[in-house]
Amino acid sequence: MSPKRTRWFVLALFITTLLAGCRCDNSVIPTYFGIGDTPTDGEVTSLTPSFSWHGSDSCEPDEYIFRIEEGGIPTLGLVNTNISPSNLPYTYVGGVGSDLEPGKSYTWYLTAVNGSNNGDPPVFGPKTEIGQFFTGPVCSSIALVAPELLDPEATEWLSKEHLFKWSYPSGCLPISYEVQFANDAGFTDIYLTTTTTEPYAQELLMAFPDCSSMFWRVRASDGTNFGPWSTSRDFHYVISENCLNVISVKLPFDKCDQTGEIAAWTQTLNNGCQVEGPIIVGEGIYAHFAVTDFKVDLGSGPCPSTGLDQKVGEYNPDSYYYEANFDVVKEGTYCVSISKNQIVRDLSQERNVDLMDGIWTNPRTDQVIAERTVELPADGVLLNSGTKLVQLQFMWDEIERTFLSIPLDYTYDCKLGPQKICPTYDFAPAGELITILARDRASDWKLTEINGMLCYINLPDAVIEENLAEYGPESASLEDLGFFHPPDPCLDPGQSDSCAVHTDRISCSGAGCIWHPDGTRVGGYCTSR
16 A cells, blocks of 8 residues: 555544544443434334434443333333444334334433443443433324323322323324313312323323322323323322321121011020011121122212222231221211122122122111211321221121012002001002012011011012012012011001000000000000000
8 A cells, every 4th residue: 555545544544533432431431321312302203213312421432222111111121222323323123022103102211331342341321311202193083092091000109299191002192181180089079180281292290289189080182182081090199197097998797697587486586686676687796707899989078978989898918807998188077888789709608799688787777878977087096107097897787588579560558557557657669679578477468668667568479479470589489488476456547545645665654555666666656555
């Protein structure tokens, strides 16, 4: 090579070295970070975007660790590869299981590294978040779908400003999102409705008042139309240490094994049983607790009230009980309720149980829904942790199969005694189910219950048999019904009884009359015989 050509070769090599930059010393790497050029932060790209960047110093590391994550949620990363500075710009083309998807939010990162190729111990720089980019196309004239919530997780506790994140599962990119926060699960008490301001952004930075319990949801917009709401999640925002109240709910089963039997025909009252009117029921005390999968509703204000939250009873390893726990951070009045219209799991006998096949014994009610009003913090017990705990039990008793439930074709008078001259307490309306508790030995009178009151209807046996044949169950039979013990006869309307003026046991007995306890009339009644 001639001297002139040699000089030009050395000059070209020198210029190339200047353009490429010198290699960074290892001491520089721990504070060295990459600076992104393309794509710009928030840019919408194709599915094969081109990436370029430069370093924070005039030198260059041996390599950069290049990383892409979806949605900004820390994961193993969609891609994690080493790239030499000489290979920039770098076009990402994906591969099996690592292709970019349309309509997604991605974040990319860089980490400088020295020594990974020459056998020396590698020296790493800080992992640097470069920016966020989105893959198109932008949604337009496409039916929008519900977003998917990412962060925070359900029932998560937050103590400072938090970045709420979500993703869009369809193949396009909504221009914006509407985010809603509410004080109740039904979103009837809205705390805030807001819209993202950065185009395509799938996150929102939020803070809330101390001692807040909130629910949040998101829906997408193409600039003209809104899509459906996402599912909702709840979270608690607590800064101070004195916010937490826990309402713990258990559903034990009463252990009375004589429920539904006629008291007058039973000589022995078993453990856990008591007499109520002419029949035996559970006493609401003696029970087993191995009941799970029951739904409990929480409402704001005194009962009846629902819609604030719903929990499912499950095993709590801290208390060793099956229970549903509500974390409540606001003081005030709440309604806790359980409906019989559900099937739960009885672990003591490994069976599913329909709660409609029983009665509430504590609180005692014949309604489908049992409920209790709770005042916080007054009803809570202060624990060493500073938490105030309210423990509730809703006790349920299974009805023996001697009861029959049938629909009525006609409306019947339900009387205070099994005679036509007895006063009518209420009406058993046509078209509704009525529960037959027992029958008379010598007539068509049947004992039933309306609004918690025992009364009698004149219902022929043939009507019951026809209904059972049509509606079942096949195992049910009129012969399964027990017999009620006849009450004292009612007075003829034309007769008078001076004892009837007495409305309590003491005055009735003091007048030489006979007091009849609450079997067929509310509160009991007084007669001369």
